[in-house]
Amino acid sequence: MSKKKSKQTLIERMGNSQIWKSIIRSGIPRTRRQRMHAILGSVFLHLHPARLPKHAVKIGYTWCMGGLSFFLFVVLTITGIMLMFYYRPTVEYAYTDIIDLGEQVPLGIMRELHRWGAHAMVLTVWLHMLRVFMTGSYKPPREFNWGVGVLLMTITLFLSFTGYLLPWDQLAIWAVTVGTNMARATPFLGNEGPGAAMLAIGDINLVHAGSDVRFALLGGRFVGEATLLRFYVLHCIGVPFIAMIFMAVHFWRIRKDGGISGPL
Amino acid sequence: MDALKHAIDLLSAPTISFTLITVLFPFVFPPGDWFEKIHRKLGFWRIWTKPGLYISLVLITLFFIMGYYDPNFNITLTKPDNFPIILLVYSVVICTWLSMYKAYENDKRMDRGEKPAEYNDPDDKVLVWPDLVYIEFIALIIFMVFLIVWSVLVAAPLEEPANPAATPNPSKAPWYFLGLQEMLVYYDPWLAGVIFPGLIIVGLMAIPYITTSSDNLSGFYSFKERRVGIFLFMYGFLILWIFLIFIGTFFRGPNWNFFGPFEYWDPHKLVPLTNVNLSEYFWVKWIKTGLPSNILLRESIGFISVIIYLGVLPVLLAKYVLNDFLKKVGPVKFSFFVFFGLSMLSLPLKMYLRWMFNLKYIIAIPEWFFNI
Numbered sequence: 228m229s230k231k232k233s234k235q236t237l238i239e240r241m242g243n244s245q246i247w248k249s250i251i252r253s254g255i256p257r258t259r260r261q262r263m264h265a266i267l268g269s270v271f272l273h274l275h276p277a278r279l280p281k282h283a284v285k286i287g288y289t290w291c292m293g294g295l296s297f298f299l300f301v302v303l304t305i306t307g308i309m310l311m312f313y314y315r316p317t318v319e320y321a322y323t324d325i326i327d328l329g330e331q332v333p334l335g336i337m338r339e340l341h342r343w344g345a346h347a348m349v350l351t352v353w354l355h356m357l358r359v360f361m362t363g364s365y366k367p368p369r370e371f372n373w374g375v376g377v378l379l380m381t382i383t384l385f386l387s388f389t390g391y392l393l394p395w396d397q398l399a400i401w402a403v404t405v406g407t408n409m410a411r412a413t414p415f416l417g418n419e420g421p422g423a424a425m426l427a428i429g430d431i432n433l434v435h436a437g438s439d440v441r442f443a444l445l446g447g448r449f450v451g452e453a454t455l456l457r458f459y460v461l462h463c464i465g466v467p468f469i470a471m472i473f474m475a476v477h478f479w480r481i482r483k484d485g486g487i488s489g490p491l
Numbered sequence: 492m493d494a495l496k497h498a499i500d501l502l503s504a505p506t507i508s509f510t511l512i513t514v515l516f517p518f519v520f521p522p523g524d525w526f527e528k529i530h531r532k533l534g535f536w537r538i539w540t541k542p543g544l545y546i547s548l549v550l551i552t553l554f555f556i557m558g559y560y561d562p563n564f565n566i567t568l569t570k571p572d573n574f575p576i577i578l579l580v581y582s583v584v585i586c587t588w589l590s591m592y593k594a595y596e597n598d599k600r601m602d603r604g605e606k607p608a609e610y611n612d613p614d615d616k617v618l619v620w621p622d623l624v625y626i627e628f629i630a631l632i633i634f635m636v637f638l639i640v641w642s643v644l645v646a647a648p649l650e651e652p653a654n655p656a657a658t659p660n661p662s663k664a665p666w667y668f669l670g671l672q673e674m675l676v677y678y679d680p681w682l683a684g685v686i687f688p689g690l691i692i693v694g695l696m697a698i699p700y701i702t703t704s705s706d707n708l709s710g711f712y713s714f715k716e717r718r719v720g721i722f723l724f725m726y727g728f729l730i731l732w733i734f735l736i737f738i739g740t741f742f743r744g745p746n747w748n749f750f751g752p753f754e755y756w757d758p759h760k761l762v763p764l765t766n767v768n769l770s771e772y773f774w775v776k777w778i779k780t781g782l783p784s785n786i787l788l789r790e791s792i793g794f795i796s797v798i799i800y801l802g803v804l805p806v807l808l809a810k811y812v813l814n815d816f817l818k819k820v821g822p823v824k825f826s827f828f829v830f831f832g833l834s835m836l837s838l839p840l841k842m843y844l845r846w847m848f849n850l851k852y853i854i855a856i857p858e859w860f861f862n863i
Contacts, residue, residue, distance in 0.1 A: 256620050256621075259618065262618045262620040262621070263618065263620075265620045266618075266619050266620050266624075272619070272620070272624065275619045275623060275624075276619060277618065277619055277620075278616040278617065278618055278619065279616060279617055279619055279622070279623060280611040280613070280616055280617075281611045281615065281616070281617055282608075282609040282610075282611055283623075284617060284622050284623045284626055286626070286630075287589070287593065288609060288712075290586065290589075291626075291627075291630045294627060294630065295630065295631075295634055298631055298634065302635070302638070318653075322652045322653065325649060326649070329646065329647075329649075336639070336642040336643055338647050339641075339642030339643070339645070339646060339647045340638060340639070340642045341647075342647040342648075343575075343638060343641050343642055343645070343647070344638055346575035346578075346666075347575070347578075347638065349575075349667050350575065350578060350579055350582060353583075354582060354583070354586050357583075357586055357587070357590065357728065358586070358590065360698075360721075360724055361590035361591075361594065361712055361721070362590075362609075362709070362710060362711060362712055363708055363709040363710065363711070363713065363716070363717060364709050364710060365698055365699045365709075366699055366702075366708065366709040367699065367709075369699070369709070370699030370700060373696070373698065373699050374696040374699075377692060377695045377696045378692075378696075381692055384667055384668075387665065387667065388665055388668070391665050394649055395652065395653045396649050396650040396651060396652060396653055397650040397651050397652075397653060397654060397657070397659055398572065398648060398649075398650045399653060400653040400655065401658065401659055401662040401663075402662070402663060402664050402665050404662065405662050405663065405664045405672065406664045406665070406668060408680065408684075409671075409680050409683075409684025409685060410684075410685070411680065412679065412680035412681035412684055412685055412860065413681065413685045414681055414685065414686070417681070417685075419680075419681075419860050420681050420685070420860055421681055421856075421859055421860045421861035422859070422861075423860070424859060424860075449655065450655070451655075487710075488709050488710035489609055489610070489611070489710040489711070490606060490607045490609050490610045490709075490710050490711040491710075
């Protein structure tokens with residue numbers, strides 16, 4: 228063995244192995260070319276451009292808040308999937324399953340990670356919006372992506388709101404009762420909304436407590452079994468599905484609108 | 492100490508605290524030259540310097556420490572679900588400060604004729620591997636550690652099992668909707684719970700379409716370049732959203748009555764409800780004829796006021812106050828801008844009408860669920 232070869236570190240040897248090279252074609256990214264290839268060749272990293280202006284990697288400029296929001300979405304997805312193994316969305320079991328999650332289940336902080344992560348995500352999304360506004364990054368050509376971002380913020384709040392009901396404790400049902408009572412007052416579509424009385428055929432009201440938008444949201448006239456199931460499905464599948472579509476558009480458009488904003 | 496607590500209780504009443512911050516706001520984020528002059532003279536610019544941040548953080552921390560050792564404030568402060576609000580206060584203060592600090596630095600640079608600090612030579616780029624992926628990786632690890640420590644230390648809140656028969660008092664929405672719930676004090680659910688949230692979403696999305704922005708002014712912190720925009724956005728975000736959440740969390744007790752932070756939440760606190768509708772003011776108090784039976788006639792004064800506010804006022808603004816802006820953006824963008832602006836302003840306006848004249852509704856047609 229030559230002297231040079233014996234100096235090869237473990238990582239270098241690993242990087243030259245057939246397995247590594249089959250996964251990451253460029254090998255250990257050492258040269259400029261290999262490093263750019265590491266980004267372009269990775270399905271996960273190619274969200275990023277290969278090169279960035281210097282200010283774009285400064286935390287003082289980006290605050291990392293957009294990235295952290297996405298990271299939290301991933302954390303919440305993973306912890307959420309784990310919670311789904313144990314949680315049953317029925318009035319009979321929901322509350323006791325939540326207690327079991329803390330007391331019986333190994334790694335009993337999954338619910339804490341999920342709940343605090345959700346609160347943190349609301350915060351990071353707001354702060355991301357604040358940063359984008361304060362740097363003027365909403366301006367053309369990024370105005371459409373700003374709009375997508377506003378929708379993503381709304382979706383984040385709705386995700387958090389639907390999840391709020393699932394523990395099925397006093398905090399949950401009353402917070403959701405207060406929140407969904409608003410839907411009753413939707414103009415035309417809520418039974419106590421202005422204009423709803425106009426939607427009638429003769430004496431028959433089309434919009435009443437059993438057919439209005441609140442009824443559709445709750446699956447009933449009050450927060451009950453059907454609401455729990457409805458919010459569970461929305462929380463675990465419905466809203467995340469929509470969120471992922473909008474996130475895909477959001478990230479795609481960052482690149483298409485010229486990458487991260489910066490002064491010309 | 493008790494005198495100080497009492498003073499804080501008095502000051503935090505929405506009538507006083509909201510007025511104070513609303514009056515001070517244009518001097519903290521000056522939207523025009525005159526405000527800028529006072530802003531400099533009164534030394535408010537110091538808020539956006541490093542000592543400004545340290546002093547604000549110390550004051551906030553002292554307030555929370557005082558609260559922690561107060562038997563009444565301690566109850567609301569240490570509720571696990573209120574912990575995110577404490578995080579919210581710190582992070583919003585730090586982030587607002589950071590953006591304004593950087594904006595002022597950049598404004599100074601640009602006054603000297605230099606480029607903003609974010610400017611780079613287009614040919615001098617860094618590689619994402621390793622310069623960005625490592626930063627991301629470290630940020631993720633730090634944040635994950637923070638989240639795990641938070642989760643280990645603070646158990647997620649869980650109250651008694653749901654009981655549809657026992658309504659807690661107060662019943663609060665999740666904390667991020669407390670700004671909307673606070674609006675319910677002044678507007679009916681169809682406005683506070685449906686129309687206004689919708690307008691907030693649409694209004695935010697409309698921002699880049701209704702402003703006079705050019706793309707070469709984006710991508711760096713600056714206050715001077717967009718001071719009116721920042722003033723309006725920050726008033727909406729900091730005051731009408733974050734501050735109302737703070738009030739809703741810590742200052743709203745049983746029956747949604749106001750309680751100072753150090754006050755005991757007395758469920759039997761009596762607040763006289765003496766609110767009067769505009770129609771009653773007009774027909775009963777001024778003309779002294781009693782309410783007419785025709786609903787539209789009864790509420791005609793209210794309809795006229797709303798039409799003046801949303802229809803005539805924009806025309807007057809276009810003619811006398813914002814004529815330069817109208818020329819720049821054209822009538823369509825102008826109309827949307829004024830409509831969103833007046834909608835936002837209608838919240839503080841209604842607050843003051845309530846506080847000063849006990850005005851309940853401008854238009855009151857409970858028969859049709861149409862109250863404004």
